[in-house]
Amino acid sequence: MTSPEPLRAASARERLLDAAAILFYSDGIVATGIDAIVRRAGVAKKSLYNNFDSKAALVAAYLEARHGEWLALYESRMRKAFTPVDRVLAVFLAYQDHAEWAYERGFRGCGLLNAAAELPAGHDGRAVVLLHKRQVESLLAAPLKEMSDDEAAASRLAHQLAFLLEGAMVRAGLEGHSRCVREAHDMARVMVNAL
Numbered sequence: 001m002t003s004p005e006p007l008r009a010a011s012a013r014e015r016l017l018d019a020a021a022i023l024f025y026s027d028g029i030v031a032t033g034i035d036a037i038v039r040r041a042g043v044a045k046k047s048l049y050n051n052f053d054s055k056a057a058l059v060a061a062y063l064e065a066r067h068g069e070w071l072a073l074y075e076s077r078m079r080k081a082f083t084p085v086d087r088v089l090a091v092f093l094a095y096q097d098h099a100e101w102a103y104e105r106g107f108r109g110c111g112l113l114n115a116a117a118e119l120p121a122g123h124d125g126r127a128v129v130l131l132h133k134r135q136v137e138s139l140l141a142a143p144l145k146e147m148s149d150d151e152a153a154a155s156r157l158a159h160q161l162a163f164l165l166e167g168a169m170v171r172a173g174l175e176g177h178s179r180c181v182r183e184a185h186d187m188a189r190v191m192v193n194a195l
Contacts, residue, residue, distance in 0.1 A: 012050070015043055016038070016051055019037050020032070020061075021066070025103065029115055029118045029119070030118050034048060060124060066115075067112065067131075067132045070095075074090060074091065074094035076094075077090035077091075084146045085189070087139075088161070089188060089189060092185035092188055096178050096181040096182055099177070108176075109169055109170055109172060110169045110173065112129045112132055113166070115129065136165070141155055144195065147195055157192070161188050161192075164188060164191075
């Protein structure tokens with residue numbers, strides 16, 4: 001799977017968000033200045049402030065967009081998930097799809113976790129990332145609860161699978177490819193089948 005062509009969007013807001021997404025992911029949020037974003041977007045600096053109150057607002061929009069990208073990949077995988085096991089594994093496959101996008105400077109791991117690592121405690125962006133991670137765990141838990149009479153055991157397994165997935169994404173980011181996520185998918189299948 002390849003990512004959408006960068007900067008194809010028509011409006012200044014979309015071009016700014018596309019440029020920020022590429023630069024924030026490739027270079028980091030702190031290292032990316034406003035001047036680099038507006039230059040990459042091909043808009044005037046005033047356009048940035050007409051569309052976003054601040055760099056923090058642009059960061060928040062970026063994080064929401066990353067969450068939306070992953071949800072779209074997950075929904076695509078869910079269209080082919082017919083059993084509870086398939087629905088659990090769809091979460092892993094959506095992360096694998098995200099890892100296999102054609103990133104401009106290569107895959108660096110979960111963009112949300114990368115961003116959270118740069119943001120100070122209490123930053124609104126960290127809350128967006130935490131909400132995403134909790135939603136992922138809920139998506140894992142729902143089909144597991146269908147499979148088991150023991151809701152507590154299903155919740156524990158969902159928590160363990162979420163940790164497995166996060167570890168796989170971090171390692172995949174270090175290695176620059178999706179192999180670890182594929183391996184985590186296979187481990188998850190074994191764990192789910194043992195429930």
